[in-house]
Amino acid sequence: MSAQLMARAETTKLARLLDISDPAALDFLNGLSPEAIREFRERATDLLFNGDAARMKRVAAATKLVPTAISAKAAERAFGPVLCAAVAGSVEPARAVDIAKALPARFLAETAIQLDPRRTADIIAAVPPRLVVEVARELLRRDDHVTMSRFVGVVPEESMRAAAPALGDADLLRVGFLMEDKSALDRLMGLVTDRLAGVIRAAHEQDLWAEGLDLLDSVGPENRAALGDIAAGLGGAVLDGLIEAVRTLDAWDSLLPVTAAMNADSLRAFAERPAVQEESVLASIMNAALNKGFWLDLLPLVVHLQPSQLAILAARLADKSDEELGDLVAQADTAGLWSAMLPIALAMTETDRRRMAGLPIMRDPDVLRAVINTTAEHELWSQALPLVDALPDSATPILASCIGDLSTGQMLAAVLVASRSDNIDTLVDIALAQDAEGRARVLEIIDGMADLDEFLAALTPDTPAVVWQGLIEVHAEIPAALRIRLADRAQHCGRTAVADSLRTDPA
Numbered sequence: 001m002s003a004q005l006m007a008r009a010e011t012t013k014l015a016r017l018l019d020i021s022d023p024a025a026l027d028f029l030n031g032l033s034p035e036a037i038r039e040f041r042e043r044a045t046d047l048l049f050n051g052d053a054a055r056m057k058r059v060a061a062a063t064k065l066v067p068t069a070i071s072a073k074a075a076e077r078a079f080g081p082v083l084c085a086a087v088a089g090s091v092e093p094a095r096a097v098d099i100a101k102a103l104p105a106r107f108l109a110e111t112a113i114q115l116d117p118r119r120t121a122d123i124i125a126a127v128p129p130r131l132v133v134e135v136a137r138e139l140l141r142r143d144d145h146v147t148m149s150r151f152v153g154v155v156p157e158e159s160m161r162a163a164a165p166a167l168g169d170a171d172l173l174r175v176g177f178l179m180e181d182k183s184a185l186d187r188l189m190g191l192v193t194d195r196l197a198g199v200i201r202a203a204h205e206q207d208l209w210a211e212g213l214d215l216l217d218s219v220g221p222e223n224r225a226a227l228g229d230i231a232a233g234l235g236g237a238v239l240d241g242l243i244e245a246v247r248t249l250d251a252w253d254s255l256l257p258v259t260a261a262m263n264a265d266s267l268r269a270f271a272e273r274p275a276v277q278e279e280s281v282l283a284s285i286m287n288a289a290l291n292k293g294f295w296l297d298l299l300p301l302v303v304h305l306q307p308s309q310l311a312i313l314a315a316r317l318a319d320k321s322d323e324e325l326g327d328l329v330a331q332a333d334t335a336g337l338w339s340a341m342l343p344i345a346l347a348m349t350e351t352d353r354r355r356m357a358g359l360p361i362m363r364d365p366d367v368l369r370a371v372i373n374t375t376a377e378h379e380l381w382s383q384a385l386p387l388v389d390a391l392p393d394s395a396t397p398i399l400a401s402c403i404g405d406l407s408t409g410q411m412l413a414a415v416l417v418a419s420r421s422d423n424i425d426t427l428v429d430i431a432l433a434q435d436a437e438g439r440a441r442v443l444e445i446i447d448g449m450a451d452l453d454e455f456l457a458a459l460t461p462d463t464p465a466v467v468w469q470g471l472i473e474v475h476a477e478i479p480a481a482l483r484i485r486l487a488d489r490a491q492h493c494g495r496t497a498v499a500d501s502l503r504t505d506p507a
Helices: 003-017 023-031 034-050 053-065 068-088 093-101 105-114 117-126 129-141 145-151 157-166 169-178 182-191 193-205 209-218 221-233 236-249 252-261 264-271 279-291 295-302 307-318 322-334 338-347 350-357 365-378 381-390 393-404 408-419 424-432 436-447 452-457 465-473 480-492 496-503
Strands: none
Touching: 003 023, 003 034, 003 145, 003 169, 003 209, 093 117, 105 129, 105 145, 117 145, 129 145, 129 157, 145 169, 157 182, 169 182, 169 193, 169 209, 182 193, 182 209, 182 221, 193 209, 193 221, 193 236, 209 221, 209 236, 209 252, 221 236, 221 252, 221 264, 236 252, 236 264, 236 279, 252 279, 252 295, 264 295, 279 295, 279 307, 295 322, 295 338, 307 322, 307 338, 307 350, 322 338, 322 350, 338 350, 338 365, 338 381, 350 381, 365 381, 365 393, 365 408, 381 408, 381 424, 393 424, 393 436, 408 424, 408 436, 408 452, 424 436, 424 465, 436 452, 436 480, 452 480, 465 480, 465 496, 480 496
16 A cells, blocks of 8 residues: 555544544645554554543443443443443453443444444454444444444454445445555455455546555455456446546556556556556656566566557666666566566667676576577567677577577577568577587478578678678588578678588588
């Protein structure tokens, strides 16, 4: 939960304690940390309850001397809800529950408003579900979500299950937003799984996105993923409302963990919303990712961005120092997210890409192997080859070893993509750097290509001399028919000496 939303929840609860009808009157406190506001509220509560603690204990002791029915009548007609709330923490739980059973729901609701759950948790937990439901309905009639939220983490699951149907979808949002113990949110969601779509729709239709964002931000990963996918499934208008609320609240640090948990279709739908195409929005997303520790939450979204969006992100990333950039690359590598890093590298300028390729981490054999394995697994050769081309020469032997581990199908895919790009020389250079067995395998794959003409056409007069020289060095290993075709192509490209060497019989 973002600090801004936490502060809003805390001032709402403080307003209740101080009997201030409009929580906005405490907006001046929003400059304080949520923890400070909560500590002040709890200290104020302690002062209210501790002032006459000795006297309250004597009153509580007196309740043991008369029958329950009389104690209940005295509580309602003589003490009133404020005094009853003050005494409750000093009464034995079983006795307090017996008295509560004899009191009307209206009076119990008025008393609950004044209770401190920290002092009466044992009593609240022992209240029968039937009575919990009656009090909940009375509190809802008063539109009192603050009081209900303070008890969610205290009442047992049986009572929560009984009371949940009494709450509307918007009520669930408001109660969840104000809860003291957010860890109980997942427990509450487990009781209303069939209503989650309605809860998200209520956030959109009743302008409760602040409460909705808090819910998305506070639940566990499994529920976060479910809620994110539900929001995406409700259509573009709901996603647009969510994005606009996040922009208004500057709560990208609350939304990024949600998008990171979405499935691919939901994330794609989010990335395609017009607002996400805006540079200001992308800048805000990057600020949250890079400055607030949500870099790894951003990367799953990257896979679904358009080239223009990626260019903005790549430029922001390039503004980082070498040390910072290296740390971000290391995080992505550890998390196994090269499928997201490669599109960013492709979107960089050549200068920035070569700078990234020159980072110390890019000389780590395990990192290079992860790059090649991810590229092959997701068929990202068109995105990976520009980065591979920018790597220093010292990386070539390591890459050659990685290439040797690819399946025939993966190798063929790499050759096909390379032949259709400006990076054919990069792949040929790496392939020829393999050992004899690896080279033979690659040459056999090329020789058997159905698109051999396309591969040969990729060799042009601009192909670096090192590629032609490499072919000469291994010409004895090249199948005869392929060797002649390569010689003809060299001749066509004006590489007469290369052509002559390739036509020479290796025997």
